Every structure is written in C-alpha cells, then in structure tokens.
Amino acid sequence: MKNIVFxxxxxxxxxxxxxxxxxxxxxxxxxxxxxxxEYINVRQSISRHTQNNAFELLSRADAIIMAFPLYFFxxxxxxxxxxxxxxxxxxxxxxxxxxxxxxxxxxxxxxEPQINLEAVRVIESFSRHIGSDFRFGIQIGGGPMMLSPxxxxxxxxxSTAQSLDxxxxxxxxxxxxxxxxSEKYINIEFNFSRRIYFFMAEKGWTSLxxxxxxxxxxxxxxxx
Amino acid sequence: MKTxxxxxxxxxxxTFHDLNEIIHGLLNDRGFETEVIEVGLQDLTFCKGCFxxxxxxxxxxxxxxxxxxxxxxLNSDVTVYLSPVIFGQFSANxxxxxxxxxxxxxxxxxxxxxGSTAHPPRYDNYPRQIIIGYGEEISTEDxxxxxxxxxxxxxxxxxxxxxxxxxxxxxxxxxxxxNLAKIGDLS
Numbered sequence: 001m002k003n004i005v006f007x008x009x010x011x012x013x014x015x016x017x018x019x020x021x022x023x024x025x026x027x028x029x030x031x032x033x034x035x036x037x038e039y040i041n042v043r044q045s046i047s048r049h050t051q052n053n054a055f056e057l058l059s060r061a062d063a064i065i066m067a068f069p070l071y072f073f074x075x076x077x078x079x080x081x082x083x084x085x086x087x088x089x090x091x092x093x094x095x096x097x098x099x100x101x102x103x104x105x106x107x108x109x110x111x112e113p114q115i116n117l118e119a120v121r122v123i124e125s126f127s128r129h130i131g132s133d134f135r136f137g138i139q140i141g142g143g144p145m146m147l148s149p150x151x152x153x154x155x156x157x158x159s160t161a162q163s164l165d166x167x168x169x170x171x172x173x174x175x176x177x178x179x180x181x182s183e184k185y186i187n188i189e190f191n192f193s194r195r196i197y198f199f200m201a202e203k204g205w206t207s208l209x210x211x212x213x214x215x216x217x218x219x220x221x222x223x224x
Numbered sequence: 225m226k227t228x229x230x231x232x233x234x235x236x237x238x239t240f241h242d243l244n245e246i247i248h249g250l251l252n253d254r255g256f257e258t259e260v261i262e263v264g265l266q267d268l269t270f271c272k273g274c275f276x277x278x279x280x281x282x283x284x285x286x287x288x289x290x291x292x293x294x295x296x297x298l299n300s301d302v303t304v305y306l307s308p309v310i311f312g313q314f315s316a317n318x319x320x321x322x323x324x325x326x327x328x329x330x331x332x333x334x335x336x337x338x339g340s341t342a343h344p345p346r347y348d349n350y351p352r353q354i355i356i357g358y359g360e361e362i363s364t365e366d367x368x369x370x371x372x373x374x375x376x377x378x379x380x381x382x383x384x385x386x387x388x389x390x391x392x393x394x395x396x397x398x399x400x401x402x403n404l405a406k407i408g409d410l411s
Contacts, residue, residue: 077320078270
C-alpha cells in the first residue's frame, strides 16, 4: 500500500483556510482501501513541537502533496521553516535516493493563477535538494472565492469546479502510475469577471472594517 | 541617509561575513548611518494571515514583534536584506520579515500597466529595497528562481547574488549603480 502524506501549510489559526479546502478535495481522490493516507498540519506541527513525527512520516512517503497560500510571490515563512528543518533532518539521517513524488497546490488572492509559478518552482527546487521526484504543481488564482459557498454554487463556476476536480484527479492518477503527465504547471482560474472580483474584495474589506468599528477612510491610516 | 540592514542570524556563514563586510564598507564610504537587525527564528512570529493589519488596526500588525522592524524600514532611505538562498527562495527568517511587512500595503486590488494585480501602497514614499542572496554553491536554477521571485512581480526592488570572493567585484559594481535614495510609492 502506498503511503501518501498530505501537508496543509496555511498559516491561519482558527479561521477557514482555502488551502485546507483544496487539500481535502485532493484527499478525496485517494481511495483508503488502496492508499494509506496521512495528514500534517504545519502550523500545529510547529506549535506542538511534533515536527520529528511529521518528518518520519515524510521520510516514509511514496507521495507528498502540499497545499499552501502564496505569500509575497513565494512560500510563507512558516512553510519555509518547516521545509528547511525537514531538509536538515533528511541530511542528518542520510536519507538518500529517495524517490518520493512531490506535488504542490498553491493558491493566491490575486485572480491570475500564473503568479504562483515561482512558489511551485521553490517546491521543485526543494524536491531536487532532497533527491525527490517533483511531478507537477496546480496553480490556483482567486482562491478566496472558495470562502463564498453560495457563489461557488453559481452555474458560471461549474467549469472552474470541474477544472479543480480534474486537476486533483490527475494527482491521484499520477501517484497510481495511471497517466502520463503533460504539464508541469497547471493553471486554474475562476471563471469570474476581474472587475467584479476587485469590487467584491473592496466591499469585503470595508464591511470587515465596519464590523471592527472603522470607517473606510481609517483603512488608509499611516502609523509610521 | 539612513540604511537598514536585515540579516538572518541563523545563517552567518563565511560567505555572509564577506558580503556583510563589503556592504558595510560601501555604506560607510558614503557616510550613511546604518542600523542592523539580525533576525532569528525566535524573534518573529509567523504571519497568521488574519488581515487584522488591514481591517482591525490598519497599518500595524496585532502581534507586536514586527513593529520595530516595520518602523525602521519605513524610516530608512535604503533597506538591504542579506538572505541565504534556500531552495531558490529567501530563508524562513528573512521571509518572515517580508511576510510581516504586509501592513505596509493596502488591502485593495489594482491593475498595473502590465496587466498584473497588485495591492496599492499605503505610504507615499518607501525606501529603496535591495535584496542580496548569498550562498556557497547556488545552482543555476536556484539563482534564476531567486531573481524571478522578486523581479518578475515587484517593481523598484533590486536583487543581487553573491557566491563568495569571486563575486566581490560584481557585487560592488552592481551596488554602486543603484540610486541609494527613497523611491516614492512603489509604482
């Protein structure tokens, strides 16, 4: 039975995380009777000091699938810290010739998915450094759309939901050696007007501010 | 002129010391006043993506440990990041500094002339930012990735690479060509 380790690397605490939603969608593609599935939450692993358990799981994995948000066009510091430490663990334990397959699922708040490319390339580089087999990355733009379930049910987003479903199926098929991958970087964009997306974001930020007792003008404060 | 140098406390290798000496020398020659912040793993909490710096306490992180760095950054004319190149990216400690600078931007979106999305600047004037990646054996792929992460997506930020003494002349020449002064509103 192949060991599949799913890594959830959203830095959020007690808040819905889009990376978690995408990871769950990917996890659903793996049949438990065929695969042994393990789950690592990076934030919890670091705060509970259980990284070594996580690293043991990773060292035995046939495939690692990690989902995380884009922070300043690359990996969040929290995930970098985790991967740096794993790389060190890997080196110290002399874990050579590891043919683990690695996949990345990266999402960002900006609508264009291709800006996730450099983050996927960082995972590719990480894979190279630990001698693993980087397979491909799924780059998702407009991730926060997932936080509006009523919008996600709209007919015009059906094609986006299908693209996501297909992309996650491609990961499962690749792990099972059932397909030939043709693309290293798969872009998924929400089928949604850019103008309306910007408008919704602005409305969202101002209403959140209002809930915190702030006017729109106060969002522009310059404390320094 | 005020310069802020941000370095990773956990990667003070020989290459770092060589680079650090060169940069300090170049800044001293110009008579710049220099503040140094060395960041270790325990110094800065990971950003938790709560966006309170946008909608609760605009411009400030609710976790207080980044306040002095952000203040020093905005009050400087030039900020130099000295980061080890790890997997083609900034190290975790340097990336934490960058992640925790989110309050310095506004939450909204706008489209730049090249069609890409960006967050508008919060301030009218930002320091010149120079990112210098260092390492003894940086692969060609990692060098290119380190440049792309910033140069493909962020305007008005200089990115240089330093691999040891053989790069001394290159780094000095490249540094000398940069206009060491505030840059305006990042656009």
